[in-house]
Amino acid sequence: MRFLLLFSRQGKLRLQKWFTPITDREKKKVIRDMMTLVLPRQPRSCNFLQWRDLKVIYKRWYASLYFCTGLDDQDNELLTLEVLHRYVELLDKYFGNVCELDIIFNFEKAYFILDEFLMGGEVLETSKTAVGVSMEEADTLQETMEEYMSKPAY
Numbered sequence: 001m002r003f004l005l006l007f008s009r010q011g012k013l014r015l016q017k018w019f020t021p022i023t024d025r026e027k028k029k030v031i032r033d034m035m036t037l038v039l040p041r042q043p044r045s046c047n048f049l050q051w052r053d054l055k056v057i058y059k060r061w062y063a064s065l066y067f068c069t070g071l072d073d074q075d076n077e078l079l080t081l082e083v084l085h086r087y088v089e090l091l092d093k094y095f096g097n098v099c100e101l102d103i104i105f106n107f108e109k110a111y112f113i114l115d116e117f118l119m120g121g122e123v124l125e126t127s128k129t130a131v132g133v134s135m136e137e138a139d140t141l142q143e144t145m146e147e148y149m150s151k152p153a154y
Helices: 024-038 077-095 100-105 107-117 128-150
Strands: 003-008 013-018 048-051 054-061 065-071
Touching: 003 024, 013 024, 013 100, 013 107, 024 048, 024 054, 024 065, 054 077, 065 077, 077 100, 077 107, 077 128, 100 107, 107 128
Parallel strands: none
Antiparallel strands: 003 013, 003 065, 048 054, 054 065
16 A cells, blocks of 8 residues: 545645655646546445556545555555545544544544554554554553643643
């Protein structure tokens, strides 16, 4: 997997994760090309596209968010759809019926879940329970730190 993009039907980028190093200029071009390629497609169209030397896999979830990824030629399209679905399940489990606003206002949590699930474009952890435990531990640590920092230092 080379990249993962989440964007709305209106063309607003909500999350981006790059697994291969490219310049900021090239990233902007890829994002623009993905939106112009995916957004006008009919809902019943195939979720697999060919773009340059990449396979583009996308899926629309929650009526307004597109999850889009770019793959090398040897990567499996159906497995990638399963990976996207698992990420959506993880988001849904953490936020409880996730919506676009959850990702907008808690983007750091969405990135953290993604980092616990994927690393370097490969699946790191397949267990929803293990990722959930990591999220709970991170939340507990954050609450402890906030509590510690709010106490006056004498």
